[in-house]
Each structure stands twice: as C-alpha cells, then as structure tokens.
Amino acid sequence: MTFSILLVDDSMPMRSVIKKAFKAAGYSGSQFHEAANGMEALEKLANHWIDIVVTDFTMPKMNGLEMLIRIKQNDLFKTIPVVVVTTEGSKEKIDQFMKNGAAGYIKKPFTPEQIRDIITDILGESHDNEQSNDSDSDFDF
Amino acid sequence: MTMNNLMTQIAISISEVMETMFYIPVEPRDSYTTIGKSGLFTDRAAVSSPYNPVITPEKIKSAIITFHGIAFSGTIGLIVPENLLMIMTENFMGENRQHLTVDHLEGTLKEALNMLAGNTFSKIDDKSSFGLGVPEINTAEVLNRIKESGEYSNTPLLVVETMNGRIGIAADVEQN
Numbered sequence: 001m002t003f004s005i006l007l008v009d010d011s012m013p014m015r016s017v018i019k020k021a022f023k024a025a026g027y028s029g030s031q032f033h034e035a036a037n038g039m040e041a042l043e044k045l046a047n048h049w050i051d052i053v054v055t056d057f058t059m060p061k062m063n064g065l066e067m068l069i070r071i072k073q074n075d076l077f078k079t080i081p082v083v084v085v086t087t088e089g090s091k092e093k094i095d096q097f098m099k100n101g102a103a104g105y106i107k108k109p110f111t112p113e114q115i116r117d118i119i120t121d122i123l124g125e126s127h128d129n130e131q132s133n134d135s136d137s138d139f140d141f
Numbered sequence: 142m143t144m145n146n147l148m149t150q151i152a153i154s155i156s157e158v159m160e161t162m163f164y165i166p167v168e169p170r171d172s173y174t175t176i177g178k179s180g181l182f183t184d185r186a187a188v189s190s191p192y193n194p195v196i197t198p199e200k201i202k203s204a205i206i207t208f209h210g211i212a213f214s215g216t217i218g219l220i221v222p223e224n225l226l227m228i229m230t231e232n233f234m235g236e237n238r239q240h241l242t243v244d245h246l247e248g249t250l251k252e253a254l255n256m257l258a259g260n261t262f263s264k265i266d267d268k269s270s271f272g273l274g275v276p277e278i279n280t281a282e283v284l285n286r287i288k289e290s291g292e293y294s295n296t297p298l299l300v301v302e303t304m305n306g307r308i309g310i311a312a313d314v315e316q317n
Contacts, residue, residue: 010275011255013248016234017162058255058273087259090270107263108256109161 002029003123004048008041008055008067009085018054018085018115025116038062042070045077052103052123057086057093065096072101081122085110142213142265144314148173148299151217151310154260155301158253159308163229168302176287176311177294202226202246203284204254207274208262213316217261218279219254220309226250228305251276257310 005022007015015034022030033048035041037059044050053071057064064084071077081103086093089107097105104118152169159165203220221229223246227238230249234241254276262271279287287293293313301308 011248011252013230013234013245014252020235058275060275087256087263087273088270089259089263089267091268092270108259109158111161 002031003027003051004031004033006033006035006041006044006048006050006053008035008038008053008059008064010036010056010059012036014056021110021112021115022119024112025119027119038064038067038070041067045071045080050080052119053080053082055082055084057084057088057097065100068097068100068102083118083122144173144297144312147261147265147312147314148297150261150264151257151299151312152301154257154264155299155308155310158256158260159229159301159303162233162256163253164232165229165303165305167308170300170302173297173299175294176296176298176309177291179298179300179309201284202250203279204247204250204276205279206254206258206276208258209272210262210266211269211317213314215312215314217254217258218309218311218313219250219257220311221250221253222306225303225306225308229253247278251278 005027007018009015009018019032022028022032033044033050035044038055039062041053041055042062045053055064055067064086068082068084071080071082078101082101083104083106084097084102085106085108087108088094094105103122106114106118155169156167159167201220201222203218205216205218207216208214226246226249227241230236230241230246231238233249233252234245236245255273258271258273262273293311296311296313299310299312301310
C-alpha cells in the first residue's frame with residue numbers, strides 16, 4: 001500500500017532528509033508533496049489527497065502549531081494524522097502539540113528508525129519495499 | 142545558568158547533532174575561549190580546514206539564531222569552514238557535491254544550528270519552552286564587519302574539532 005505524504009518544512013534540505021527516511025522505511029512508492037510553511041501546506045491539502053502530514057514547528061508565515069490547529073478545525077482535513085518533527089523538545093511544547101491533535105512527535109536530531117517507528121504506528125506497515133521491513137537493522141541513508 | 146553550563150550542553154548537543162544527522166564524529170575542546178582570543182579571523186584560525194588553512198570571512202560560513210527563555214536570552218552562532226559544510230551537506234542530503242547549490246549549503250547550516258540550539262535548550266530545561274527564532278545566514282559582509290569592528294571579541298566561543306576542520310560555536314547571552 002502506498003501513501004500520499006505532505007512534508008512541511010521551510011528547510012529544503014530537511015524535507016529531503018525526511019523524504020529519504022520515509023523511503024528507507026519502506027514507503028518509497030509513496031507520493032510526496034512538499035510545502036515550505038503552514039499556509040502552503042493548507043493549499044496543498046485543499047488540492048491533493050493527503051494521508052499524513054509531517055511538519056516542522058518553526059516556519060515563517062504560518063508555524064506548525066497554527067497549521068495543526070487549522071487542520072483539526074476543518075471537517076475535511078481533521079482526520080488526517082499530523083506528525084510534528086521539530087527541535088522544540090520541551091514538555092510544554094510537546095503537550096501543546098498533543099493537546100491540539102498531533103498524532104505523534106519526533107525530536108531532531110532523529111534517526112531514520114525513529115521516523116519508521118512512528119509512521120508505522122500511524123499508517124501501518126508499508127508493503128512497497130518488503131526488504132526494508134524485514135528487521136530492525138540500521139538503515140543506510 | 143552559567144556560561145560553563147551552557148557551553149557544556151552545547152558541546153554535548155553538537156556531538157549528538159553532528160554524529161546523528163551528519164555522520165561526522167566531533168571532539169569539542171574542554172574549555173571555551175572568546176572570538177577575540179580564538180584567532181578566528183587570523184592565520185592562527187580557530188576555525189580552519191586542511192584546505193583553507195588561512196581563514197578569511199569569504200572562506201567560512203556562519204549562521205545565527207536568537208532565543209528567548211524565562212531566565213536568559215541571546216544569540217547562538219555557528220561558524221563552519223566551507224569545505225566542512227560541503228561534507229556536512231553531502232552527508233545530510235545524500236547528494237554528491239557537484240549537485241549541491243548555495244541554497245543546499247546554507248539550508249544545511251541553518252538546520253544544523255536550529256538542531257543544535259533546540260537540543261541544547263531542551264537539555265538545560267526540558268519543562269519550559271525556549272522561543273527559538275528562525276536561523277539566519279551571516280553574509281561575508283557581516284563577518285567582515287565583525288572582524289573589523291571587534292564588536293564581539295569578548296563573546297564566548299567553543300571550538301569543536303572534526304577530521305575535516307574546526308567548527309566554532311559562539312554564545313552571546315544576557316540574563317533577563
């Protein structure tokens with residue numbers, strides 16, 4: 001099964017790294033959409049079918065928390081899981097995301113295994129790359 | 142929070158960030174110095190690489206990020222020789238250097254700084270949030286101005302050794 005994944009981060013290199021982590025986790029057949037801030041992400045959501053949103057917190061124009069709140073307030077989007085990937089590691093910030101409906105949280109710096117584990121919890125096992133799901137062995141980025 | 146404590150957490154954080162995200166082992170020096178004493182902009186450069194032994198502002202890349210905590214606020218700067226930044230970007234993005242652009246290099250530097258700052262402050266206090274700003278690149282003009290004016294010569298600087306050159310991390314902090 002493949003998925004449509006929206007990556008939201010103002011850092012193009014970081015979007016690239018997260019995309020690689022997804023591919024290494026067995027989601028290589030998935031379709032990736034990218035946005036540089038929350039506003040762009042809401043536009044992508046309005047125009048594309050999206051299965052999961054993976055977002056940074058600190059971004060210009062609209063940050064990840066505001067985007068999360070808007071997604072959860074929208075009847076069309078509110079069931080889409082949102083995973084936050086950010087450097088903000090305080091309990092206060094994590095609680096804020098989770099209270100507003102985030103499906104999960106990954107703190108930078110992260111390993112590809114952490115991305116795989118949380119996405120697998122939310123989406124289930126991917127079958128587009130069986131080999132990468134065989135074991136818990138380390139990924140090769 | 143003392144400067145010693147901050148620099149200790151920065152040293153731990155830069156090791157985690159560089160090794161986890163960039164696959165580059167690092168060795169922070171035991172004690173920090175200052176920008177003025179480090180020789181950052183001289184032939185005795187604190188930040189240099191085997192390829193660029195004489196450092197000028199044109200040969201290094203630097204970014205800054207602001208933070209606002211309950212007890213203290215300030216700015217952290219990350220200073221990296223161009224060649225080391227190239228290696229970091231190659232490792233981070235999994236791309237060969239001939240495919241890398243200035244945007245890739247600067248994006249990688251800003252992301253490294255963002256992770257360094259976020260990781261550091263969550264170690265100092267994992268209960269309350271530090272307001273981190275958006276990382277910004279210091280242009281060569283800005284670095285030249287810093288060099289000429291000596292404005293930040295007393296700013297604490299941690300030097301971090303790698304196999305491909307030295308990283309400098311400056312911390313300008315004020316108690317609130």
